[in-house]
Structure formats: C-alpha cells, structure tokens
Amino acid sequence: MSGALACIVAWLALAVASLLRLRGAWFARCAAFPLGALAALVLAVIGLQALWQPAAAMTLPLGLPGLPFHLHLDPLAGFFLFLLGAVSAAISVYAAGYFADEAPGRLALIGLQYHVFLASMALVILADDAYLFMVAWETMALASYFLVTTDHREPAIRSAGFLYLLIAHLGAIAILLAFGILHGGRGDYSFAALRAAQLTPFWSSVAFLLAFFGFGAKAGMLPLHAWLPEAHPAAPSPVSALMSGVMLKTAIYGMVRVIYDLIGGLRWEWGLVVLVVGAGTTLFGVLYALMQHDLKRLLAYHSIENIGIILLGLGMSMVFVGFGHPAAAALGLIAALYHTLNHAVFKALLFLGAGSILHSTGLRNLNDMGGLIRRMPQTALYFLIGALAISALPPLNGFVSEWLTFQTALQAPVLEHGVVRSLLPLFAATLALAGALTAMCFVKVTGVAFLGQPREAAHAAHQAAAHGRIDCGPAGRIGMAWLAIACFVLGLFPSAILLLLNRICVALLGAGLPEDALESSWIWLVPSSRAQASYSPLIFILVIVAVICITAFGVRRFYHGRVRTAPPWDCGYPLQTARMQDTADAFGQPIRHVFGPLYLMRRHLPGPDDPAPRFVLRIEDRHWVWLYLPVARLVGFLSEKVALLQRGRISIYLLYSFLTLIVLLVFVR
Amino acid sequence: MSLSAQIVNLLAALLLLIGFAMLAQRRILTLIHLFAWQGVVLAASTLIVAHGTGQAHLYFSAALTIALKVLLIPWVLHRLIDRLNIRWDVETLINIPTTMLIGIALAIFAFALATPISQLASTITRSTLGIALASVLLSFLMMIVRRKAVPQVIGFLAMENGLFFAATSATYGMPLVVELGVALDVLVGTFIFGIFFFHIREQFDSLDIRHMEKLKED
Numbered sequence: 001m002s003g004a005l006a007c008i009v010a011w012l013a014l015a016v017a018s019l020l021r022l023r024g025a026w027f028a029r030c031a032a033f034p035l036g037a038l039a040a041l042v043l044a045v046i047g048l049q050a051l052w053q054p055a056a057a058m059t060l061p062l063g064l065p066g067l068p069f070h071l072h073l074d075p076l077a078g079f080f081l082f083l084l085g086a087v088s089a090a091i092s093v094y095a096a097g098y099f100a101d102e103a104p105g106r107l108a109l110i111g112l113q114y115h116v117f118l119a120s121m122a123l124v125i126l127a128d129d130a131y132l133f134m135v136a137w138e139t140m141a142l143a144s145y146f147l148v149t150t151d152h153r154e155p156a157i158r159s160a161g162f163l164y165l166l167i168a169h170l171g172a173i174a175i176l177l178a179f180g181i182l183h184g185g186r187g188d189y190s191f192a193a194l195r196a197a198q199l200t201p202f203w204s205s206v207a208f209l210l211a212f213f214g215f216g217a218k219a220g221m222l223p224l225h226a227w228l229p230e231a232h233p234a235a236p237s238p239v240s241a242l243m244s245g246v247m248l249k250t251a252i253y254g255m256v257r258v259i260y261d262l263i264g265g266l267r268w269e270w271g272l273v274v275l276v277v278g279a280g281t282t283l284f285g286v287l288y289a290l291m292q293h294d295l296k297r298l299l300a301y302h303s304i305e306n307i308g309i310i311l312l313g314l315g316m317s318m319v320f321v322g323f324g325h326p327a328a329a330a331l332g333l334i335a336a337l338y339h340t341l342n343h344a345v346f347k348a349l350l351f352l353g354a355g356s357i358l359h360s361t362g363l364r365n366l367n368d369m370g371g372l373i374r375r376m377p378q379t380a381l382y383f384l385i386g387a388l389a390i391s392a393l394p395p396l397n398g399f400v401s402e403w404l405t406f407q408t409a410l411q412a413p414v415l416e417h418g419v420v421r422s423l424l425p426l427f428a429a430t431l432a433l434a435g436a437l438t439a440m441c442f443v444k445v446t447g448v449a450f451l452g453q454p455r456e457a458a459h460a461a462h463q464a465a466a467h468g469r470i471d472c473g474p475a476g477r478i479g480m481a482w483l484a485i486a487c488f489v490l491g492l493f494p495s496a497i498l499l500l501l502n503r504i505c506v507a508l509l510g511a512g513l514p515e516d517a518l519e520s521s522w523i524w525l526v527p528s529s530r531a532q533a534s535y536s537p538l539i540f541i542l543v544i545v546a547v548i549c550i551t552a553f554g555v556r557r558f559y560h561g562r563v564r565t566a567p568p569w570d571c572g573y574p575l576q577t578a579r580m581q582d583t584a585d586a587f588g589q590p591i592r593h594v595f596g597p598l599y600l601m602r603r604h605l606p607g608p609d610d611p612a613p614r615f616v617l618r619i620e621d622r623h624w625v626w627l628y629l630p631v632a633r634l635v636g637f638l639s640e641k642v643a644l645l646q647r648g649r650i651s652i653y654l655l656y657s658f659l660t661l662i663v664l665l666v667f668v669r
Numbered sequence: 670m671s672l673s674a675q676i677v678n679l680l681a682a683l684l685l686l687i688g689f690a691m692l693a694q695r696r697i698l699t700l701i702h703l704f705a706w707q708g709v710v711l712a713a714s715t716l717i718v719a720h721g722t723g724q725a726h727l728y729f730s731a732a733l734t735i736a737l738k739v740l741l742i743p744w745v746l747h748r749l750i751d752r753l754n755i756r757w758d759v760e761t762l763i764n765i766p767t768t769m770l771i772g773i774a775l776a777i778f779a780f781a782l783a784t785p786i787s788q789l790a791s792t793i794t795r796s797t798l799g800i801a802l803a804s805v806l807l808s809f810l811m812m813i814v815r816r817k818a819v820p821q822v823i824g825f826l827a828m829e830n831g832l833f834f835a836a837t838s839a840t841y842g843m844p845l846v847v848e849l850g851v852a853l854d855v856l857v858g859t860f861i862f863g864i865f866f867f868h869i870r871e872q873f874d875s876l877d878i879r880h881m882e883k884l885k886e887d
Contacts, residue, residue: 650821651816654809654813657809658809661809666782
C-alpha cells in the first residue's frame with residue numbers, strides 16, 4: 001500500500017522535475033521517462049502482490065478539512081495496478097526514445113502531463129471514496145486532454161481535444177450523479193458507506209445506467225465513442241498507446257468497481273443492456289476500422305471494438321449473476337478482465353508500432369505506405385505479433401480471452417429464462433463475426449503497410465533521402481519487445497492467469513470457478529469442466545512448430561531443393577508500377593458493399609469526359625447525423641434563446657435585478 | 670409618541686422627499702447637493718436615535734455618515750464632474766412624470782410590504798421601515814432610468830443610504846464593525862467608479878452608457 005503510494009509520489013516528483021529546464025530540459029530528455037518506467041515496474045509488482053494479500057486500507061492526511069482521502073488496495077485494484085504498471089513501463093521506455101528530439105519547452109510540458117496522467121490513473125484505481133475518485137478522474141481527463149492537444153496549433157487537433165473534453169465531462173457528470181444516488185443524503189462518500197446503501201430496484205437501476213454510460217463515455221462505448229477516433233490520432237503515439245491501452249481500462253475498472261462492488265445486487269436485465277450495447281460497439285468498431293486508411297484512426301476504431309468485447313464478457317457475467325449462477329458469472333468476469341489485460345498489451349504494442357512508422361517516415365495514411373518491412377524489419381516483426389494477437393489467433397493472448405468469452409456464452413443452457421438462453425449464442429456469433437473481420441483488417445494493415453512496394457511519389461522522395469534502414473532506436477525496440485513478449489506469456493500460460501483472476505472473482509462475487517477448473521494441470525486451460533472444453537497453447541505451439549519444420553524439411557529434401565530466381569508472371573501487363581497494388585481502401589471494398597447501409601458514404605465518380613479524373617470516397621459515421629448534430633443544434637438553439645437576455649444595456653441588467661428583488665419581496669415574505 | 674420618535678418620523682419623511690426629488694432632478698450638480706442633504710438627514714436621524722436609546726456606537730455611525738456622505742463623497746463627485754466637465758444634462762430613458770408615477774407605486778408597495786414587519790419590531794423607529802424600503806427602491810429605479818454613468822453612481826450611493834436608514838430604524842443599526850466595513854466599501858467604490866469614468870470617456874468620448882452596448886458579443 002505505502003509502496004504504491006511511493007510510486008505515485010515518485011511520478012508526481014518526476015512530473016515537477018520535468019519542468020526544470022536546466023541545460024535544455026536535460027532531465028526530461030534523459031532521466032524522466034526511464035525513471036518513470038522504473039516506478040511503473042515497481043507498481044506492477046505491488047499490484048501483483050496485492051492479488052494474494054488481504055485488502056489494505058489507508059487514510060491520507062490530504063483533502064478538505066474533515067474530508068480526508070481514503071485509499072484501498074484489494075485484488076481488483078491490484079490487478080488494474082498491475083496492468084497500469086506493466087503496460088506503462090513499456091510505453092515509458094518507448095517514449096524515452098520517441099520524445100528524445102523534441103524541443104525543450106514542449107518536452108518539459110509533455111514530461112509534466114505524462115507523469116501526472118500516470119499518477120492520476122493510479123489514484124483512480126486506489127481511491128476508496130467518491131471524492132478522491134472524482135478528483136483523480138478529472139485530473140486524468142485534464143492531463144490526457146493536454147497530452148492530446150500537444151500540437152495545439154493545428155485547428156483539427158484543437159477541435160478533437162474539445163470533443164474529447166466534452167464527452168469526458170458528460171461521462172464525469174453521469175458518474176457523479178451515480179455516486180449521488182448511492183449516497184442518497186446519508187453518511188459520507190466513502191466507498192464503504194456507498195456499498196452499504198439500501199436502494200429500491202428503481203433507484204439502483206438508475207444508478208446502474210448512469211454509471212454504465214458515464215464510464216462507457218470514457219471507454220469509447222457506443223454511442224459516446226465519437227471522441228475516440230478523433231483524439232487518438234491527434235495525440236503523440238506513446239500517448240495514444242497510453243490512452244488506448246491503459247486509460248480506457250480505468251473506465252472498465254470503474255464500471256466493475258461501481259456496478260459489481262458498490263451498487264451490487266446485479267439484475268439480469270442490466271446484463272442484457274450491457275450485452276446489447278457491447279455487441280453494437282463490437283460490430284460498429286470493426287466495421288468502421290475496415291474502412292479506415294489512417295493507421296492510428298484504424299487502431300482507435302479497434303479500441304472501440306475491443307471495449308465491446310470486454311462489455312460482452314461483463315454483460316454475460318451480469319446475466320449469470322442475475323439468474324444465480326456464480327460459477328458461470330465468474331467465468332464471464334474472468335474473460336472480461338483477461339481481455340482487458342490482453343487488449344492493453346497488444347493495443348499499446350500496435351500504437352507504438354504505428355508511432356514508429358509515423359516517426360521515421362512521417363506517414364500515417366496506409367495508402368502511401370508499402371514495403372516498410374525492408375526498411376523497418378524490427379517494427380514490422382513486433383507489429384505483426386500485435387496484429388496476430390488482436391486477430392485472436394492461437395497461441396497468442398487475444399485468442400485465450402476471446403475463447404473464454406465464447407466458453408461463457410456456451411454456459412447458456414444453465415439459464416432458466418428461455419429468451420435470454422437463446423440470445424446469448426447470438427452475442428457469441430457477433431463476437432465470432434467481429435473476430436473474423438478483425439483478422440481481415442489486420443491482413444490489410446500488414447499487407448498494405450509492410451509488404452509490396454513503396455507507393456506514392458512523396459514517399460519515394462523521402463526514401464531517396466534516407467535510403468536503407470530507418471527502424472526505431474534501442475529504447476523503442478525495448479518497449480515494443482517487452483509488450484510482444486507479454487503477448488506470448490499471456491497467451492502461453494493462461495491457467496496461471498486464470499488462478500489470479502479467480503481471486504478477484506472470489507473477492508467480488510463471493511464465488512469462483514469450479515474445482516475442476518482450478519485443479520487442472522498448468523498445461524491445460526479448463527474454464528468450466530474437463531468434459532466440456534479445454535485448451536493447451538503449449539501443445540498447440542509445439543504442433544505448429546512441428547508442422548512447419550516437417551513441411552520445410554519435406555520441401556527442401558524431397559521437392560526440387562533448388563532456388564530459382566525469375567521474374568514473376570506479369571499478367572500480360574509489361575509495365576507495372578507501385579500504384580497498381582491494392583490500396584487499403586480497395587481491400588475493404590467488399591465489406592463496404594455487404595454492410596453498405598451501415599455507412600454514410602459520400603462518393604464522387606468522375607464523368608467519362610473528365611480530363612483530370614479523381615475518384616473521391618468519404619466514409620462518415622452515421623451517429624453524427626442522427627445523434628451528435630441534432631443535439632448540437634438543440635443546444636445551439638437553446639443558447640440563442642438564453643443569449644437574448646444579454647442586451648448590452650446596463651439599464652436592462654439593473655431592471656432584471658430590480659424585478660427579481662420585487663418578485664422575491666412579494667412572494668417570499 | 671415621544672418627541673424623539675416624532676422627530677425621526679419627520680426626518681424619515683424628509684428622506685423620502687429627497688428621494689423623490691433626486692428621481693425628478695435633471696441636473697447633476699443639484700443631484701449631488703441632494704445626495705449630500707440626504708446624508709445630513711440620515712446623520713441627524715441617527716443622532717436622534719442614538720440620543721433616545723443611548724446606543725453609544727450610533728454616535729460613531731452618525732459621525733462617519735457626516736464625514737463620508739456629507740463631506741468626502743460629494744466633494745469627490747464635485748471634482749469628478751469638474752474634471753469631466755459634465756455639470757448639466759441628465760437624460761432619462763423614461764420621461765420624468767412617468768418615472769414619478771412608477772416611484773409612487775413603488776412607495777405604496779414598500780409600505781404595504783413593511784407594515785406587517787414593522788409590527789414585529791420593538792424599536793421606537795419601527796414605523797419608518799416602510800420609508801427606508803421605499804427610498805431603497807426609488808434609488809434603484811433611479812439607477813435604471815438614468816442614461817449617464819454619474820447619476821447611476823449617485824443612485825447606487827443613495828441606495829446605500831436607504832439601507833443604512835433601514836438598518837437604523839429596524840434594529841438600531843448594524844454592529845459598528847459592519848458599518849465601518851460598508852462605509853469603506855462605499856468610499857472605495859466611489860473611487861473605482863471615478864477611475865472607470867475616465868476610462869469610459871477615453872474609450873467612447875462620452876459617458877453615455879448606450880455606447881457600452883457595443884461591447885455585447887454578437
């Protein structure tokens with residue numbers, strides 16, 4: 001407990017020290033980020049320890065008089081501290097290389113905001129009263145806002161930051177109201193008092209909806225997702241990685257903490273709400289990701305999709321709790337938390353990979369990339385590992401958590417309610433569809449970006465200037481390698497992680513997985529019972545390696561065994577240029593046609609007599625048309641009406657006070 | 670009814686009369702004189718109340734009133750209109766007779782409002798509460814209908830006079846500390862207004878507050 005506090009204080013001290021601009025921000029350039037990574041590692045170890053130890057509490061002598069800050073470290077908080085520490089350590093190491101050539105002034109500010117951001121996320125996780133929670137939550141929102149608007153001189157980035165801040169505040173208001181309902185005018189705002197609150201079903205449902213949509217706004221859940229594809233590309237890449245990898249997870253933490261722990265008494269109807277929203281978010285995220293050609297925006301849409309997958313696990317778990325099946329509920333919660341950890345790891349890795357490409361080539365449009373594997377082999381390798389993990393291919397980590405989510409859906413037959421029983425497989429089918437589309441999307445990304453030939457003229461010129469390897473530096477490689485190894489570890493030893501997560505379930509739900517699952521050997525992952533399903537990634541990877549070796553040997557030994565160099569078949573076109581390759585947009589075209597009605601397409605087809613033909617296609621989000629713009633127009637209309645009060649004449653203003661005084665004198669005597 | 674109570678009632682009537690006179694007055698110089706006279710009346714009534722009830726701190730209040738509201742602030746305002754060279758015109762938004770009619774309605778309203786309250790009070794001056802309220806409302810009305818900045822400030826100061834009178838008549842005055850604080854506020858406020866006047870005139874070449882409508886955001 002005090003160790004975790006020391007890490008937070010260390011981060012805050014680093015934040016302040018980064019501001020010192022001695023010798024051209026020497027400290028921020030050389031020491032701040034590595035030391036921050038060290039603190040993050042310590043925090044990860046402390047979080048891991050907390051999974052075994054009994055819960056610890058602490059009261060800080062800070063805060064308002066008579067309203068001190070409370071801290072609390074239980075298994076759930078420990079797990080999220082571990083996630084925060086492990087992922088942000090890698091990102092900090094990467095950032096040390098990424099930000100090395102920034103101007104001193106910018107660097108000092110980034111160092112300040114980055115470490116305040118980290119410390120506030122840790123405080124959100126450790127908070128044990130609504131007061132500290134909201135203070136840390138808002139600090140987190142503000143720190144990340146300033147990080148997003150690092151390049152605030154560009155209007156597009158400023159408006160992205162504004163959208164982010166707006167939706168973050170909507171969410172914060174909803175969370176505050178949820179705490180208010182739980183508080184109900186009694187006692188204090190410590191979580192223990194909120195937990196003890198006795199609510200009627202109506203009010204607890206209202207509190208659930210407020211908390212769900214409040215945290216959902218931060219997580220990028222439909223329909224409050226609009227900030228995510230704008231803010232993530234706007235931020236510097238390590239910040240995008242931190243936001244997508246870790247900050248979205250604090251929203252999941254808040255959801256689990258408030259809904260499972262504080263509100264309690266879960267109802268299956270709530271689970272259904274979470275499932276419907278989660279399924280919509282999953283499909284929406286992946287379908288729009290397929291249409292993107294900006295790499296970071298594509299990754300942002302995938303973050304939306306993965307939040308949907310986490311919500312599917314949570315929703316199923318809530319349904320099972322509501323119907324009184326704690327074992328199945330524990331499995332759903334474990335699947336959700338496991339996917340939370342996995343997504344943090346592989347999405348941070350992918351954003352760091354995208355950051356390396358952007359940093360070395362200045363490219364973010366997939367349609368301009370191509371052939372990068374020859375110039376950035378290391379980045380290509382790490383990006384490929386991340387892509388395999390997010391596509392849920394065994395034996396990497398993404399597969400395990402999605403498989404556990406499927407296994408939870410397969411527990412549906414124990415439910416008594418016929419309609420819900422038949423709905424759960426539908427949600428599982430949504431997940432399967434999303435998984436396949438994700439794989440397609442990352443075939444597109446790796447294929448278009450890393451394989452083939454360099455595409456555009458601008459890119460070619462850039463290449464001529466810096467021919468050869470332009471891979472990222474050693475710090476960047478260490479950061480990405482750390483996450484890539486984590487993808488393998490989390491994928492290869494799932495039963496150990498299962499045991500850890502089971503402790504959280506026991507603490508939260510009062511019940512864990514059945515004995516059969518816990519007593520299985522460390523090679524086999526058994527979610528419910530041995531007779532139903534089991535999976536062994538180690539055996540799987542051995543089989544893969546064996547098949548590859550035998551095939552390679554067979555081809556070499558028994559087939560021709562000769563290497564012949566010849567030009568590939570040119571399909572009858574003697575002249576071939578890089579522009580003839582499939583583009584990212586072309587790759588997504590079949591999906592665009594199948595799911596046409598879901599997209600808002602603006603297409604311009606040039607006429608046959610056009611001397612300079614140019615095909616223009618813009619895909620827009622339908623939510624803007626049916627939700628955001630009408631709301632914005634309504635707010636504008638109301639503001640105009642209120643603005644009529646402003647006449648600019650002192651006499652009128654005095655008259656307002658005068659009439660108010662008279663009315664008060666008449667009515668309140 | 671004792672003699673002191675009768676004198677206080679007379680002074681209260683004078684206060685209300687001066688209030689109406691200020692509402693009707695078109696010239697700034699006369700307005701300042703009226704304001705000074707209002708201060709004299711206020712000080713006199715405070716002295717009478719102090720004498721009649723033996724409240725020692727009311728003597729201080731009376732002295733403070735004479736020093737500030739009869740001497741210092743009118744002198745400051747004099748210098749101000751000399752420097753700004755605006756002795757004459759006061760334009761009103763509504764013509765004077767209409768303003769007077771509204772003022773009468775306000776006075777009746779104030780009396781109707783104060784009657785039930787003054788029956789609760791036990792002071793010798795309780796019947797004057799309605800007048801105090803009426804002079805507050807009249808000063809407020811003056812601030813609304815005047816178009817130039819200086820009369821508005823005088824209206825503001827006169828409103829403070831009415832409040833002071835209300836406090837004296839209902840509860841024998843506020844604690845001395847509060848009165849000192851309020852007096853200081855008024856003084857500082859006058860100086861700040863004075864500085865603002867110069868800035869406003871520099872900006873718009875006039876003290877007509879209509880020009881400030883330009884500051885409105887469109």
